[in-house]
Amino acid sequence: MPDLLIELFSEEIPARMQGRARDDLRRLVTDGLVAAGLTYASAGAFSTPRRLVLTIEGLSAQSPTLREERKGPKADAPAAAIEGFVRSTGLTRDQLELRDDKKGQVYFAVLEKPGRPAGVIVAEVLEETIRTFPWPKSMRWGTGTLRWVRPLHSILCILTDEAGAQTVPLEVEGITAANTTAGHRFLSPGRFAVTSFDDYRAKLKRAHVVLDSAEREAMIWAEAGNLAFARGLEVVEDRGLLTEVAGLVEWPVVLMGEIGEEFLSLPPEVLQTSMREHQKFFSVKNPRTGRIEGFVTVANNATADHGATILKGNRKVLSARLSDARFFWENDLRTVTAQGLEGMGAGLAHVTFHNKLGSQADRVARIAALAREIAPLVGAQPDLAAEAARVVKADLQSAMVGEFPELQGVMGGYYARAAGLPEAVANACKAHYSPLGPSDEVPTDPVSVAVALADKIDTLTGFWWIDEKPTGSKDPFALRRAALGVVRLVLANKVRLRLLDVILAGYEPFDRQLRWELECEEQDADVEAAKRLDVPVSVFQDWRSKIAQEKRQRNGPSDFERRLFEIDLSNVPHPGASLLAFFHDRLKVYLRDQGIRHDVIDACLAMPGNDDLTLLVKRAEALAAFLKSDDGTNLIQGFKRANNILTQAEAKDGVEYSYGADPKFAETEEERALFAALDAAEAAIAPAMQAEDFAAAMAAMAALRGPIDAFFTAVQINTDNAVVRRNRLNLLSRIRQTCLSVADLTRIEG
Amino acid sequence: MTQTAPRSFQEIILRLQAYWAAQGCAVLQPYDMEVGAGTFHPATTLRALGNRPWAAAYVQPSRRPTDGRYGENPNRLQHYYQYQVIIKPSPANLQDLYLGSLQAIGIDLGLHDIRFVEDDWESPTLGAWGLGWEVWCDGMEVSQFTYFQQVGGHDCRPVSGELTYGLERLAMYVLGIDHVMDMPFNDPDAPIALKYGDVFAQTEREYSRWNFDQADTAMLLKHFEDAEAECDRILAAPALDPKTGKTIPMAHPAYDQCIKASHLFNLLDARGVISVTERQAYIGRVRALARKCADAFVTTEAGGAA
Structure with a gap:
């Protein structure tokens, strides 16, 4: 039972693509081998910035011989039919067998497909895998036509058994598979041969390459922790960053430095975001003060000066970056002090939210009106909720959020406090985007709850209004997340409200706009008709209303009136009804995750008052317990x-x-x-x-x-x-x- | 082999020129028009098209009107220099060649941390994109490294490898300078030692004022329209020249107008007269010109037409 080792060696693979590439390599190769009749005991995939690696243990040495019998025409069938059958089997006529069948003698072909050695199959499967590899983005290079994530330089492919290692004969676009690989780009650049996975892994380690990303992550995390601990500090955990950094280095060298005194007054979120986004640094916190006071960077090179030059360079870049951040912070604070937070957001009138849903300022006005309606239902002061809603989006106009969009809300909170706004308003700035997912924390402060609900309801009613509903896997405006957010806000705070009423309130501005547009349309038609008839508009309108009145007496309401009528009447199907069903779908998914069966939810959804989600869930929980x-x-x-x-x-x-x-x-x-x-x-x-x-x-x-x-x-x-x-x-x-x-x-x- | 530390901005440029000349590149001179980046030089944009081999290196003065800071910001300039290398087809050892260029300007690879970090390049105005990295030296971006996949809407076959160095930033790092204006331009021991600021502080101030407040937007708009119209007109002219009786498609003169339109758009942008929605429309107009120029270039000899 041989073992198989494959290494695809290329220029630097983007860190974010390595995890999926490992899974894809393992899946495609093992599926291909199995489909060709081979079996294996276990498979493992690894990656570094420059290599994708697959090791398979206990592979069958060859595929089994396959025997197939095919029934042909009868012995007395026309010659052409027999000839045709012979051709289709690839045999000669004398290789056919005549057997007795119920209806006389029949030709049979016995086809034997001999088993093939593993090496031949591996070569076919690997070539196919390389040529069809599902990289999210791939490229060509030089004069070739092969696509890979970045130029592919070498292929290592060996089968190892008791007799030793054998290179699998394979050539893809001029790259011939071999039994060699290269070490670390700077520390051990030479090439060397390997005989097995264990040999490969050990020699790589000596050549300054840690093959397993999990091992690199563990090394980085442990060393970062040690460096911080030695100074009485702690590293701020960041799993995503750890994975990314481990995908950028083959030989992690962890270095720690301090943040200049002049930057320590910046909000910790700003320091953290700037360092993570621009430098891929970990933040280091002083547990006594809660401040971010240092950084950890991970280099890919062990130097004679123990990283002194590298650290110095990194510190310099950081200080240029943080100077920018401090410039934004001080500028924003000046703006807020001079013009207030609403003043900072004045420019939102010129920012399009969606071309059919108006500007960000339009949206803010709608959210404020809605927050005022919702406030009493969640125990918030209506005036305070409306005041908060008017400023929660203002930080989108700040220099800091312009640079770091992910700080939206967080900066609003700081700037609201700087502007002297009430604490509840500052909290709402930060919290009104929440919850952003099924496990994100749900706001509890009443003002935050009111604004968070209004924000999401406005988004949903707006996109429902312009018929941009999610379909299948497409949900570009994250409407499912918004609806789940509403569900979680209501349930976590045990809010009692009739969702349909709130939905209709959310629709109100859009309904109003449509009425207004219809009226404008009519007005425009009047102006045009008056021009055609060459009379003043008022005269024309007077005629028209008289004629319309007579017509109405004879025929009932006009088409135009009927259209208006339809919008006003809540007994005609309003798009809000399908939005309620959308909420119910989200609720079902959410409750199913909480272990409540879907038929239990259906039994409760069929009861009156099902737009009161808190009541609905109370009923469902009781019923589930009862059952x-x-x-x-x-x-x-x-x-x-x-x-x-x-x-x-x-x-x-x-x-x-x-x-x-x-x-x-x-x-x-x-x-x-x-x-x-x-x-x-x-x-x-x-x-x-x-x-x-x-x-x-x-x-x-x-x-x-x-x-x-x-x-x-x-x-x-x-x-x-x-x-x-x-x-x-x-x-x-x-x-x-x-x-x-x-x-x-x-x-x-x- | 790492060399001794350079002493001035110009020494870094000279060493890059010598290094890439030694690698077999034609050392070209800057293009004589205002451009936003070295990529706009026809030696890159147009020569990346078609199947004829190409290898060139050059300094390109680049103008980004919105980045003007009156010469006060330590790192930002509205006029700066890029060093550009383009080789078609991209050689298999391009990464090694690049690392050699860092050693040539005094960066000791044994002391620094060089990293290739994913950064895909896209130029919406040129209708061009490629995959590659930004190259980090000790956490600072020192170059952009790109394998061109498409230019002007045409697939690049073969693929060109493109390297772009931001010269001021790279030089400040190598020379250990904190403010660009303090950087020695020529040798600090020269009889007349000049700093970057001696050469450019005044122009940065003047251009910042003009870019942001003084440029005549009505005139710039008109120039934009003119350049666009002229580009279209040049390309619409029949390829057969009646005077010489030869087939002479005018891809380069048309492309000059495309470059012009692009720079005028940048100036209008700096003057703040282009709204967010108009922006996309203007970029689309320049891209349409770039595409037509590319279409024309591939019908020429240099563009690989037989």
């Missing part, structure tokens, strides 16, 4: 049985049994007991539902389980006595009604 109990499972069975019998009878009889079950027609004890139990349950459920105490309502419903079971055991519904039968069906109907008042149990599966 986990013995009583719950059995009651569902009883309910379903009652419902099935009833539905069938109703279909058969063509009537609805919904009223008038009378205990006086009861013939058995069990029947009478069920009447009593239903009386008791109904008496308990109604007030519990009133109080939204779903658990109590369901407990009361659970008490029906015994009587229902006993009833079905003792009583035959379909008796010959029509009066008794009808009475029993009406009794089943009471079971159905009682149960459906809690949730739509017909939707529960199982």
